[in-house]
Amino acid sequence: MPGVARVAPGVAVSVRDLWFSYRDAAPILRGVTFDARAGEMTVILGESGGGKTTLLRILKGLVMPLRGEIEILSSPLKRGLMGRLDPRVAYIPQQLGLIRSQSVVTNVLTGALARTGTLRSLLGLMPVEHTEEAEAILHMLGIGEKAALPVQTLSGGERQRVAIARSLMQHPTVILADEFVSQLDIVTSREIMSLARDVADRGVALVMTTHELDLAREFADRVIVLRDGAVALDSPAREVDEAALVKAIRG
Amino acid sequence: MNLRPSTVRPGKMAMLGVSGVLLAVLWHLGLADGPLLARGARNIGIFAQDLVPPDASVLPTVAGAMVETVEIAFAGTMLGFVGALPLALAANDTVSGRTAAGAVRMFLALVRTIPALLWAIVFVVAVGLGAGAGVLGLAMYSMGYMGKMFADAFDDIDPEVVEAVRGVGVGRLQLARFAILPETANAVLAQTLFVFEYNVRASSILGFVGAGGIGFYLLGYVQSLQYDALMMAILVTFAAVVVIDQASMRIRRRFLSVASHTATRS
Ligand SMILES: Nc1ncnc2c1ncn2[C@@H]1O[C@H](COP(=O)(O)OP(=O)(O)O)[C@@H](O)[C@H]1O
Ligand SMILES: [Mg+2]
Numbered sequence: 020m021p022g023v024a025r026v027a028p029g030v031a032v033s034v035r036d037l038w039f040s041y042r043d044a045a046p047i048l049r050g051v052t053f054d055a056r057a058g059e060m061t062v063i064l065g066e067s068g069g070g071k072t073t074l075l076r077i078l079k080g081l082v083m084p085l086r087g088e089i090e091i092l093s094s095p096l097k098r099g100l101m102g103r104l105d106p107r108v109a110y111i112p113q114q115l116g117l118i119r120s121q122s123v124v125t126n127v128l129t130g131a132l133a134r135t136g137t138l139r140s141l142l143g144l145m146p147v148e149h150t151e152e153a154e155a156i157l158h159m160l161g162i163g164e165k166a167a168l169p170v171q172t173l174s175g176g177e178r179q180r181v182a183i184a185r186s187l188m189q190h191p192t193v194i195l196a197d198e199f200v201s202q203l204d205i206v207t208s209r210e211i212m213s214l215a216r217d218v219a220d221r222g223v224a225l226v227m228t229t230h231e232l233d234l235a236r237e238f239a240d241r242v243i244v245l246r247d248g249a250v251a252l253d254s255p256a257r258e259v260d261e262a263a264l265v266k267a268i269r270g
Numbered sequence: 271m272n273l274r275p276s277t278v279r280p281g282k283m284a285m286l287g288v289s290g291v292l293l294a295v296l297w298h299l300g301l302a303d304g305p306l307l308a309r310g311a312r313n314i315g316i317f318a319q320d321l322v323p324p325d326a327s328v329l330p331t332v333a334g335a336m337v338e339t340v341e342i343a344f345a346g347t348m349l350g351f352v353g354a355l356p357l358a359l360a361a362n363d364t365v366s367g368r369t370a371a372g373a374v375r376m377f378l379a380l381v382r383t384i385p386a387l388l389w390a391i392v393f394v395v396a397v398g399l400g401a402g403a404g405v406l407g408l409a410m411y412s413m414g415y416m417g418k419m420f421a422d423a424f425d426d427i428d429p430e431v432v433e434a435v436r437g438v439g440v441g442r443l444q445l446a447r448f449a450i451l452p453e454t455a456n457a458v459l460a461q462t463l464f465v466f467e468y469n470v471r472a473s474s475i476l477g478f479v480g481a482g483g484i485g486f487y488l489l490g491y492v493q494s495l496q497y498d499a500l501m502m503a504i505l506v507t508f509a510a511v512v513v514i515d516q517a518s519m520r521i522r523r524r525f526l527s528v529a530s531h532t533a534t535r536s
Binding site: 108121 | 428430431432433434435436437438439440441442443444447448449452453455456
């Protein structure tokens with residue numbers, strides 16, 4: 020599979036005692052602790068406003084926690100020169116964050132910008148290998164023929180694939196995906212979830228939030244429930260039934 | 271409870287107050303003078319008779335000057351754009367950091383407080399009479415104005431696009447080039463056209479201070495009482511402004527409809 024380097028199974032993301040609050044508000048994360056493993060799909064569940072999006076943004080390094088440790092492959096998550104964020108962690112926001120007026124392949128190529136070289140990329144001189152890689156990934160995700168189209172002409176499921184393709188161009192250790200299939204119909208949701216499953220199977224730690232309990236139990240390896248700012252349940256997906264999940268979410 | 275007096279009275283009081291202030295101001299400005307107004311009305315009558323027919327013999331002169339006015343507007347807008355774009359990016363918190371961005375925004379505000387005509391006077395002093403001073407004056411003001419408009423457009427971008435592209439691990443210039451500029455390209459082009467329209471009107475008076483274009487003739491004809499020639503110059507200005515406004519507005523609408531289309535969330 021292009022875009023994915025096989026990594027040894029093991030802990031890819033380790034989160035320890037993570038606390039966070041927006042400015043002077045009460046803390047919304049209060050000592051969150053969990054691991055996400057390479058090659059596994061970890062699904063985070065919880066009520067709306069429970070801090071799931073915030074947690075992913077902290078893991079991406081977009082916001083700073085009050086305290087706590089985050090390690091990616093045993094090294095602390097940190098910022099590079101001039102605030103550059105770690106490309107090993109890919110982030111797919113809820114609305115995907117694609118540039119709609121631009122073509123699919125242009126969007127996917129942005130995923131490789133951290134390894135393109137500033138001057139070269141500013142001049143628009145993308146390496147041929149990157150373009151070939153982007154096309155191969157799009158082909159693998161089943162939208163190879165859409166490469167030249169503007170993103171705004173694509174369907175919801177196709178856009179989701181573009182966002183996955185962009186994240187794969189980062190050669191990620193972790194992919195963080197917020198409300199991953201919330202805006203798709205059930206058929207497309209299942210297609211996208213099984214694609215995500217393939218991506219995880221190749222060694223990526225896939226961490227996603229969702230509201231779809233059925234899909235979570237069917238596709239995920241691990242489910243984590245966030246309640247009152249802490250982990251209320253952390254279990255292999257096949258070992259929990261729906262009633263237990265609902266109980267953990269509602270309290 | 272009877273609400274009427276308390277809701278109506280403040281409105282009426284305000285109206286009376288404003289009317290009173292207006293009368294006092296007019297009196298202070300010497301406009302509350304009956305004989306003066308009567309004389310003014312008579313003069314306008316005479317002036318109006320002298321305006322027609324417009325003097326066709328000055329048409330080649332004023333048309334040439336109008337072309338220069340449009341050229342000044344075009345060059346001033348383009349030079350202003352070249353300055354405004356990097357400054358607007360530098361005024362963006364994500365691209366340059368809060369402190370630097372704040373300083374750049376202050377600088378843009380400062381440039382903007384000085385009107386184009388005043389900038390033109392500065393450049394007449396600096397580089398001498400002529401269209402060059404007009405172009406530079408207009409460019410300065412346009413830079414401040416467009417810099418502010420572009421910076422606002424950059425601030426309005428969907429934060430998820432910025433976060434998604436930042437998440438890739440890009441540098442700040444890459445963020446500008448691959449997220450901020452493509453997201454705002456249509457708005458930036460539409461705003462630039464709008465400023466060009468505005469600048470055609472603004473540059474028609476730059477000649478008052480010797481900074482080129484048709485303003486030189488507008489002022490000259492007034493001072494030498496050649497009202498029929500003045501009428502010709504006004505008609506030419508009017509025609510040029512209408513044509514450019516219409517053309518530019520059409521192109522702008524096209525950009526903006528694309529922009530609003532791309533802005534709709536999935
Ligand atoms: N930028 C922000 N500033 C202040 N409060 C925020 C911000 N973003 C989210 N919140 C608040 O933090 C809480 C958690 O939000 P969020 O992480 O979006 O939860 P979830 O994704 O689980 O629905 C909510 O109460 C929300 O209103
Ligand atoms: Mg959320």
